[in-house]
Amino acid sequence: MTVLYASTEGNTKSFVEKLQRVAAQYGDKVDARMIGEETDYANETAPFIAIVPTYLTGGTGTGPEVTEIFTNALGEYIAFGNNRRYLRGIVGSGNRNFNVQFNLTGKRYAEQFDVPMLFAYELRGSKFDAEKVYNLMKPLFGE
Secondary structure, three states, rough: EEEEEEOOHHHHHHHHHHHHHHHHHHHOOOOOEOOOOOOOOOOOOOEEEEEEEOEEEEOOOOOOEEEOOOHHHHHHHHHHOHHHEEEEEEEEEEHHHHHHHHHHHHHHHHHHOOOOHHHEEOOOOOOOHHHHHHHHHHHHHHH
């Protein structure tokens, strides 16, 4: 099972590590790759999910004046070549203190790439959150 993710503060990386530990408990492996500004584009050839945090600037709501920051490289990577055809879903995160902006980036990615918004968790997520994501993603990989 492949996961592509963006992480700037370490929260998403921490969640991905939890997800890998949960998968290992069931004898599965999660191949996780962080995508950032320095990542070279590549053509994906197998299904993957994307895990994206929410970092926004501008405005106070959810309108077009609110723009994504720090996660654009992941979106551009997914949009590259035929990569979007292998994207099976989005897992998003954020801080619930931001109310309507919680998980806004994840929702936008799901809409932009026409895939399901699988799950949203807060900040670093919990082991329980990682177990839920594992159970949601496993069928998407034919396992």
